Amino acid sequence: MAVGDLKTNNYCDFIVDREQERCIQCQVCVRQCPYGTNIYKEADNIVVSDFSLCTGCHRCEAMCPTGCITIRRNTSQFREHANWQAADIKNIYKQAETGGVLLTGIGCDKDYPIYWDHILLDACQVTNPSIDPLREPMELRTFLGRKPDTLEFEEKAGKISLKTELAPQLVCDIPILFSAMSYGAVNLNFCEALARAAEASGTYYNTGEGGLHRTLFKYGKNTIVQVASGRFGVDKAYLDAGVAIEIKIGQGAKPGIGGHLPGEKVSKEVSLTRMIPIGTDALSPAPHHDIYSIEDLRQLIYALKEATDYTKPVSVKISAVHNAAAIASGIVRAGADIVAIDGVRGGTGAAPTMIRDNVGIPIELALAAVDQRLRDEGIRNQASIIAAGGFRNSSDIIKAIALGADAVYIGTPAMIAVGCTVCQKCYTGKCPWGITTNDPYLAKRLNPDIGAEQLTNLLKAWAREIKEFMGAMGINAIESIRGNRERLRGVNLTEKELKILGIKHAGE
Amino acid sequence: MxxxxxxxxxxxxxxxxxxxxxxxxxxxxxxxxxxxxxxxxxxxxxxxxxxxxxxxxxCRHCTDAPCIDACITGAMQRADDDSPVIIDRDKCVGCWMCIMACPFGAIQMDVRKKDKHKVSSKCDLCxxxxxxxxxxxxxxxxxxxxxxx
Known part of the structure; x- marks a missing residue:
């Protein structure tokens, strides 16, 4: 063992604080930790912990029947230094030992401004009445897809009917969809829970780039199938199975970076679904090798539309990058019906830490810029916008809709709903909560019956809260707040930020 | 039941x-x-x-419980068909015939001699x-x- 190993072992991040008086040696914690942190010493009849292995996932703490475990931060500190924080120092130690790229999961954990917390919503007082959502009907129904420039009607034998041919639409009972999480990165139990919750809530989940497992075809009417650069699991049946197709160009957590599903996660079922050999790494190239321009993108959009007989809207998902607005404009002109934008705080199963934390822009700014650009160019009606990346609660969502989103994608909140504690170790494939793992011993921890209930409850709760916001603002349809930035005010923002967000400062 | x-x-x-x-x-x-x-x-x-x-x-509390048939002392018993199968610890002599007979392996030996002799132990449905x-x-x-x- 080198001194370097001692450093990474002893400068551990978390302490498993076990109150030995309350420990009954039942060993639930021993069996629940997939990292082997908790160890039973039979000779002494005592459970001890190797702190260096703890990832701070809190699984043992949650499962302990006597509540004897508290996971806390290791308070051992390096000398204070504004430039050299503990995480930076430890990262260098790790890389000096391994020579490897630092990996992580979930979304960016850096302290960049969260603009949602600097935006406040309006409400009615005296002159325009607010509405009680428990007494009055509230409409959250959202149609995603291309809207016509004008509507033409025709009259035949005294009956008036619509002459304009409408493009295919996704009908969402709530403006919240589950974002793309691929089978392989997450396990089948979680996919099934998402699918069932989407079905119960009248919304959609997204397959991600991992193909569609044969047992999930029955949830097709609530499924958006994704076509990414790896083209895993894509065939005619797959395209036909869902109600919309999404071309994934980028992901908020790792803009410009491809995907890498380690071979260990490619089990028999994943291999069948992805159509790759068992145990081989599933590598998604950084670019689509057939897309090097907007014209190329147009070809793929229309190839997919042609393949599905123009019956399904096609979405294009990009990371929020510096010139997202111009790219979005190109995407709409290329024929996409939906543009999905994933901000810097968007999640991932695995990404290089430095990329995750330093590439991309916040979704608030990207969303406002894209919406404004499409309006300025007079093409906003030609595509719906789905915003993604870091939504934490219903207020973030209604603010996003007021900023111009038609709907939002949620990924991390869905995982948290089924137990995730945001420990950021998804890339290890050993998720103690049974979400981002295909190890059958661990995957069982996510019971799809329970998961579907929890996800349905979360959507129900957020929908109720959104209705409360709408009622307070005196509106009874989500359409009335969509893109209505007049109902937003900024606090603690600069002139430039307000200008990009297109909102007034509080008090104006 | x-x-x-x-x-x-x-x-x-x-x-x-x-x-x-x-x-x-x-x-x-x-x-x-x-x-x-x-x-x-x-x-x-x-x-x-x-x-x-x-x-x-x-314990599956079988309708036609083999452990009751196998019991030599009448310790393994149930009040009626809708009741759980229970053990009368005083009558049990620890012959383990119930363990031999149980098709589910749901009965175990209690050799702690808490009642001064060995007895069988199994679920009583609380x-x-x-x-x-x-x-x-x-x-x-x-x-x-x-x-x-």
Missing amino acids: KRVYPKEDACIDCKLCEVACLVEHSETKDIFKAYRETPRTLSKAFVEEDGPNSISIQ PGRNIPACVEICPNRALFFEDRE
């Missing part, structure tokens, strides 16, 4: 059912004291595991509780207390 049914797909091998069963059948029914009792109470539920597969085993302790504690809905006939 209502019985405890395990769901193998959802069993996560945490063995909290064993903990809850032990506490429920202990003298004090207090988790801290129960684990310090000597001799310690036996859990009547036990999790069998093989790799990723695990399942919590309890008399006095509406839902057996193991079913109540199961964190992943792997145990159901239902009438499935």
Whole structure:
């Protein structure tokens, strides 16, 4: 063992604080930790912990029947230094030992401004009445897809009917969809829970780039199938199975970076679904090798539309990058019906830490810029916008809709709903909560019956809260707040930020 | 009658059912004291595991219970067809014929000599509780207390 190993072992991040008086040696914690942190010493009849292995996932703490475990931060500190924080120092130690790229999961954990917390919503007082959502009907129904420039009607034998041919639409009972999480990165139990919750809530989940497992075809009417650069699991049946197709160009957590599903996660079922050999790494190239321009993108959009007989809207998902607005404009002109934008705080199963934390822009700014650009160019009606990346609660969502989103994608909140504690170790494939793992011993921890209930409850709760916001603002349809930035005010923002967000400062 | 049914797909091998069963059948029914009792109470539920597969085993309280037929002293008994199969510890002589006869391996030996002699030990469906302790504690809905006939 080198001194370097001692450093990474002893400068551990978390302490498993076990109150030995309350420990009954039942060993639930021993069996629940997939990292082997908790160890039973039979000779002494005592459970001890190797702190260096703890990832701070809190699984043992949650499962302990006597509540004897508290996971806390290791308070051992390096000398204070504004430039050299503990995480930076430890990262260098790790890389000096391994020579490897630092990996992580979930979304960016850096302290960049969260603009949602600097935006406040309006409400009615005296002159325009607010509405009680428990007494009055509230409409959250959202149609995603291309809207016509004008509507033409025709009259035949005294009956008036619509002459304009409408493009295919996704009908969402709530403006919240589950974002793309691929089978392989997450396990089948979680996919099934998402699918069932989407079905119960009248919304959609997204397959991600991992193909569609044969047992999930029955949830097709609530499924958006994704076509990414790896083209895993894509065939005619797959395209036909869902109600919309999404071309994934980028992901908020790792803009410009491809995907890498380690071979260990490619089990028999994943291999069948992805159509790759068992145990081989599933590598998604950084670019689509057939897309090097907007014209190329147009070809793929229309190839997919042609393949599905123009019956399904096609979405294009990009990371929020510096010139997202111009790219979005190109995407709409290329024929996409939906543009999905994933901000810097968007999640991932695995990404290089430095990329995750330093590439991309916040979704608030990207969303406002894209919406404004499409309006300025007079093409906003030609595509719906789905915003993604870091939504934490219903207020973030209604603010996003007021900023111009038609709907939002949620990924991390869905995982948290089924137990995730945001420990950021998804890339290890050993998720103690049974979400981002295909190890059958661990995957069982996510019971799809329970998961579907929890996800349905979360959507129900957020929908109720959104209705409360709408009622307070005196509106009874989500359409009335969509893109209505007049109902937003900024606090603690600069002139430039307000200008990009297109909102007034509080008090104006 | 209502019985405890395990769901193998959802069993996560945490063995909290064993903990809850032990506490429920202990003298004090207090988790801290129960684990310090000597001799310690036996859990009547036990999790069998093989790799990723695990399942919590309890007495099935069979309609036509082989253990009752096998019992040489009449210790293994039930009040009527709708009652759980229970053991009269005073009558049991520890011959283990019930263990031989049980097709589910749900009966175990209690050799702690708490009652001065060896006896058989098995699930009694937690008399006095509406839902057996193991079913109540199961964190992943792997145990159901239902009438499935």
